[in-house]
Amino acid sequence: MDIRQLKYFLAIAEEGQITSAARKLQMAQPPLSQQLKLLEEELGVKLVERGPRSIQLTDAGIILRNRAQQILELTDSTAREISDYAKGLKGSLTIGTVSSSGATLLHEPLAAFHKRYSGVTFEIHEGNTFMIIDLLNKGIVEVGIIRTPFNTSNLECLYFHSEPMIAVMAADYDWAPSQSAAQLGELQDKPLIIYRRFEQLIRETCLEHGFEPQIFCMNDDARTTLLWANAGLGIGIVPKSAFELANHSNLIYKEILCETLRTRVAAVWMKDKYLSSLATKFIETFKSL
Template sequence: MELRVINYYLTVAREGSITKAAEVLHVTQPNLSRQLKQLEEELGTILFKRGNKKITLTNDGILFQQRANEIVSLISKTTHEFAHQKDSIGGTVSIGCVESIASRMLSEVLREFSERYPLVRYDLYSADGDDIREKLDKGIIDIGILLEPIETSKYNYIHLPYTETWGLVMRKDDPLAQRESIGLQEVSTLPLIPPRRMIVKNEISSWFGVTEDELHIFATHNLLTNASFLVEQKLGYAICVEGAHEIRGSKNTCFIPFSPTRTTGHVFAWRKSQMFNSATEMLIQYIRDNKKA
């Protein structure tokens, strides 16, 4: 399977038309169609449903599009790293970060680090912990800044000196919005919108002393934006850390912490036995020397 053909496929998937894709790629339509047919034969599956003027992806086609994007991203990252090998203080560091107070910490760290090493560039990725770990495992990103708890068997990590408080996001006109805190027993009876991460949902259930099935879960979220809209429509109460609300919360919602207080820490993690460029190695050492808890 050639990278050229993978790029052909991604262009067709993006344009939704072999004719338009051929124009973008500056190849003939018959040649492009033949390359795609050979790709399907190589994979042993059908990637497209072909219509008169438009094509749509099959389920296998959607899966291959996801994998193809990951392949192209990884090759681009690798090519860029080798292009900067001669410069020991250059290169690109790719970082995934959860949305929390760690987002502000990251911006401060990169400002300090870039003053020392101005040739280093950064690829930033915002997501929940599951997405970040998946990209760490595939080598698409180098470093992840994650909320605990995490599965630590696959990763080296540094505990960071930043703690988040858990609570509820609700409308400002909600009767509970006047509280300084809200008891866990009260929360367990409300319609909830917790984070989707299974390890986090399990921990939240343990706080309430019930199983997940016993909670009234309306929806789950990975980032707070869409959950905040559900809160505004009075569909539920979003569970999150305070820092996420500071970043993503709307003017119509507020954050009320749990009582008793529930907090969590952050880790700066990378995959064990992963080989890095010099810039990434130096950033890890900088965090170890200056930001370790």
Template sequence: MEIRVLKYFLAVASEGNITKAAEVLHITQPTLSRQLLELEESLGTPLFVRGKRSISLTDSGIMFQQRAREIISLIEKAEREISEENQMVGGVVSVGCVESMASLIMPEAMAELSNKYPLVRYEFYTADGDDIRDELDSGSIDFGILVEPVETSKYEFMRLNVKDKWGVLMRSDDKLADKESIDISDLIDLPLIVPRRTIVKEEIMDWLGTGSEQLNIVASVNLLTNAILLAEKKLGYIVCIGGAYMIRPKDGMKFVPFSPEKTSGHVVAWKRNRIFNSAARLFVEQIRQLAGEEPDTGK
């Protein structure tokens, strides 16, 4: 399957019309139609529903569109990296980062590197640990900054000298907001909004010495933004790390840490045997200097 054909397919899916897509691609309509039919034959399934004036994707076409975009994105990234390697130090560094105190390291590392190498550019991706690991696995990002616990067996990584406290985020007018700390036993009868990651949920259950069936979990979330909207409407108390809130505090909300104290560390992870461009290599060294840690390969 040729990359050119994937680009043809994506153009038609985007335009919803073969004639318009042919104009964008600067090829004839019969040539484009023939290429699409050959693509469908090679895959053994129809990708389009063809109407008189428009064309839309089948369920298989929607799935293929997602994969085609990923393939084209990876190829373009590889082409950039090869081109950049033959030029003066520069290029794109792609980083995925959780919402936590570790987020504060990224601007510092980027500023230091950009001062030395102004041609370096960045792609920044914010998500929870599961989504970031998916992006690492697919090769869409170079590095992932993750909050522990995290499965690192298939990655190389180094630990950051950053600890984040766990606690409860709630409305500042809540009676519990006057406390200096929250006893984890206080959570048993509260409506809770918890992280969606299974490994994190299990750790919270371990802290509480209970199973999820004994807790009133009203929602699971991947990022804090929508969770705060729920808490503002008194729908629940958010169990989270303090850094996720501290990096973007909001009026009317208050974070209260757990007692006894519960903390999590952070790691910078990347795929084993990954070959980086010059900018990415410099970036990981910059992070290492800021972290003051040696690489940990998990071996």
């Protein structure tokens, strides 16, 4: 099994037809079918079930598809890393980010880095904190921009300043228009829209303050929280710096006066692992701000 065979198999898995996969790969169908047969023989398992018009991956095929995606990503990442080393401060930098870090990343370190090293391009992988840490472990990204809390094992961390959570809402939900801040208890019995990443923190903090939060909507992206709140569906809870991430034309916010509900953006990278010159300079930009 080699990289070429994995590319062939991934094309078949993505297209669902050997004919379409061959067309995508710009090769004839019989050699592609032969490569699939050789791969199945080598692995000793059936990778696809052939139907009259399409193929379906077997359980073994699904496993190989997922691994092939990771291996090919890592191969590309390695090639870029070597290329970046040879080029010095030109090339492409691969970063993983969580959605709620966007405003902080764009307003400060990324702008400063781009000003200093305008020849560098970027490849961004987005996901939640746990997904970004997984991408770091697999070598698909070099630097992750994530939010606390997270497990710091095997990670080098560089933290931004601590920031509060805010309650964002349309005017109809504003129980005290003259107040720009709110005690946590004032959110009792309010329909809350929260980012799943902070569910445990919010739930435990509310319980410590004597009430069970009324969670109306739980989602996987701070931008979704803002959009739902902007539509007047409830009160969103997000980090303060995330307020600029989505349409908030109808929104006001109140800072939540609770020391437990604070978070920080952090730049993280793997301990004892080679960093390209680009990644090193990017981290140094964080340190200088």
